[in-house]
Structure formats: structure tokens, C-alpha cells
Amino acid sequence: MPYTIKAGDTFYRIAQTYGITVDALMQANPGVNPDRLFIGQVICIPTSGPTPPPTPGSCPTLRQGSRGADVVRLQQLLLGHGFNPGAIDGIFGPNTHSAVVAFQRSRGLTPDGIVGINTWTALGVNCSGGPTPGHCPAGTFAYTIRSGDTLYILAQRYRTTVDAIMRVNPGINPNNLQIGQVICIPQQ
Structure with missing residues (x-):
């Protein structure tokens, strides 16, 4: 590149x-x-193809002054969504900051220029390390966590149990669900 x-x-x-x-x-x-x-x-810059998105569960908080491969990924994602971060150079400078703020505004996020889990998720990154939509086991469906959701509320809503939800989502922390996180819900 x-x-x-x-x-x-x-x-x-x-x-x-x-x-x-x-x-x-x-x-x-x-x-x-x-x-x-x-x-x-x-x-x-030699590459072996496009830079992959951050690995699931890896959504580092980035802000002006950040540098490195995660910033390159961020810049490529912003460009892919139609927001020009300037040079794809791995440096979170003023142009990248402006692109992040514009992207956040367009998605109804707090336009603070800081890239956290909500901004990564809006960019299409699976920060939970959990399944992506369409990748849940048979007999389950993908559900995206919204404000106020708990496993108990979801179990009630979808006529299942908290234990059944936990079994199909190994590794999730029921006490730290994130808005935008995708989990699988067993179908009854």
C-alpha cells in the first residue's frame, strides 16, 4: 500500500x-x-492483503495520539464507511479524529473522538468475542444486547433459562453485558 x-x-x-x-x-x-x-x-508498505479487523474481544480504546496497527484498522474501517481519516498511516491525528467524530455523530453516539467499544461495534467489529449474527449454533438465534438487557430479562422474554443462555454462550460475563454485544439465544 x-x-x-x-x-x-x-x-x-x-x-x-x-x-x-x-x-x-x-x-x-x-x-x-x-x-x-x-x-x-x-x-x-508491504501487506499480505487488507489489514484484518481487530480480533474478536480486542477493541482497544483509541484517541488522538494513539499509534499502531489498531489505528490502521480503525482508519481503514472509517474509510470503508465513507469517512475520510486522511492517510492510512497508523497515526491517530487530527484528520482521523475529525473522521471519528463525524462517524460517531452519524450513528447517534457521543461525538467525543474516542474510539471505545460502542464506536468499534458501530464500525461492525465484534468486540464481545462472541458470535456474529448468523453464526449461532442450530436451535439458537443471534441477539444484539440493548440498553437494559440482562440474561434474566432475555430468558423471560424468550421463554428459556439463564442457564440455557449461558450454555450456548461460553465465556460471556453475565454481569458485564455490553450494548452491541451479540449473543445466542436458545429457541424453545
């Missing part, structure tokens, strides 16, 4: 940001002298 050199960039810093080695970066840019980079120069 193309990357535009900015003030202070080095191959080492770029490699760290994208989780690659300096050698891989040098191989992807033959003829570029890493000791003579200049602002505005375009280099190639």
Missing part, C-alpha cells in the same frame, strides 16, 4: 507502526535510500 513520508519518518518508525520488519520495507522499496527520505516521497 502506498505511504507518503512525513516529517520525522524513518524506515524503523514506519516498520514499527505497520508491524513489519525494516528488511521487508527495504525489499518493497528497492532504490529508496532509507537514509535520504524526504517529505512527500511515496514508498510502498
Whole structure:
């Protein structure tokens, strides 16, 4: 993927940001002298395809000043939803902040520019580590947690038991359900 050199960039810093080695970066840019980079120069960042979304259950809180692979994922997701974060560079700067605020406003979230579980979920990331819609076992259906939901209320609503819900959702914490979290509900 193309990357535009900015003030202070080095191959080492770029490699760290994208989780690659300096050698891989040098191989992807033959003829570029890493000791003579200049602002505005375009280099190639080697990738093995699109950066995957954060792993389930991994939705780090990001804010202006954050850096790294999770910021790259955030920037790609924002761009995919039609919000331009500027360069996909792994740096949560002013452009990424503006894109996050605009995205949050468009989804009715608090437009604070801080990317937490609600913003990740609105971007389509499964932060719960649980199932995604359409991936529940036979005899169950996917349900997205809403404000006020508890396993007891869901058990009452869907004529099942808290124990039955827990059995089909190993690993969920019934005392820490998150709005937007997807769980499976047994069908009766």
C-alpha cells in the first residue's frame, strides 16, 4: 500500500507502526535510500492483503495520539464507511479524529473522538468475542444486547433459562453485558 513520508519518518518508525520488519520495507522499496527520505516521497508498505479487523474481544480504546496497527484498522474501517481519516498511516491525528467524530455523530453516539467499544461495534467489529449474527449454533438465534438487557430479562422474554443462555454462550460475563454485544439465544 502506498505511504507518503512525513516529517520525522524513518524506515524503523514506519516498520514499527505497520508491524513489519525494516528488511521487508527495504525489499518493497528497492532504490529508496532509507537514509535520504524526504517529505512527500511515496514508498510502498508491504501487506499480505487488507489489514484484518481487530480480533474478536480486542477493541482497544483509541484517541488522538494513539499509534499502531489498531489505528490502521480503525482508519481503514472509517474509510470503508465513507469517512475520510486522511492517510492510512497508523497515526491517530487530527484528520482521523475529525473522521471519528463525524462517524460517531452519524450513528447517534457521543461525538467525543474516542474510539471505545460502542464506536468499534458501530464500525461492525465484534468486540464481545462472541458470535456474529448468523453464526449461532442450530436451535439458537443471534441477539444484539440493548440498553437494559440482562440474561434474566432475555430468558423471560424468550421463554428459556439463564442457564440455557449461558450454555450456548461460553465465556460471556453475565454481569458485564455490553450494548452491541451479540449473543445466542436458545429457541424453545
